[in-house]
Amino acid sequence: MLKRKNIRSNIQLNEYSSIYVFMFVLFLIGIIFGAIIVNSMNTIQKLDLFFYLHQFFEDVKDGSGLEVKELFQSSFFYHFKYILLIFILGLSIIGIPIIWLFIFMKGIVIGFSVGFLVNQMGWHGLLMATASVAPHNVFLIPAYLIAGSFAMIFSLHLIRRLFSAKIYQQSIRKHITQYSTVLIVVMVVALIGSIVETFISPNAMRIIVDWAL
Helix, strand or coil, X not given: CXXXXXXXXXXXXXXXXXXXXXHHHHHHHHHHHHHHHHHHCCHHHHHHHHHHHHHHHHHHHHCCCCCHHHHHHHHHHHHHHHHHHHHHHHHHCCCHHHHHXXXXXXXXXXXXXHHHHHHHHHHHHHHHHHHHCHHHHHHHHHHHHHHHHHHHHHHHHHHHHHCCHHHHHHHHHHHHHHHHHHHHHXXXXXXXXXXXXXXXXXXXXXXHHHHHC
C-alpha cells in the first residue's frame, strides 16, 4: 500500500492531471486537424499523393524497400531525437510552446495518414491504417504524451522555484533525478514501439496489401 502511494506521489497524478488531459486533448485536436486537411485537398493533390502511396504499396507487396536494419535504425533514431528534444525543451523553461507544437504535429500526422487512407480506399483504407499505423503507435503515442507532459511539468516546476531560491536549491536534484528516470522509461517504450514498427507493422501491412490490391 505504501509503495502504491509513493508511486502515485512521484507521478503526481492529482496535482498535474490537468496537464495530462491538456496534452491528450491537444493530440486529439491535431488528429482532427489532420483529417480536415485531407478533406481540404483538391482532387489533383489527392491523386498525386495516392500515386506515390500506390507505388509504396507495390513495393511492400513485392517485399522490396524494407531492409530491417535500416528500418529499425531510422525508426528508433527518429523517435529518440524528438523525445530527447522534448525533454531538453523541458529544461529550457521557454520551450513549452514548442512542446505543444510537437504533440499537435504528432496528432496531425496520424490524423492525416488515417484520414487519407480512409478517404481514398474506404474500408480497405481503414484496414490498411489499422495495420500500418496502429500497432507501433500503441506504444509511441503514450511515449510522446508522457514525454510532453513531464517536460511541461518540469518547466512549470522550474518557473515556480525561480521565485523561491532556497526551495529550488534543496529540491532541484530530486526533480532532475525523477525527470531523468521518466526519460529512460519513455525511451524504453519508444524502443519497443520501434521494434513493433520494424517487425510487426510491415508484415501486417503486407498481409492487407496482398488482400486489398
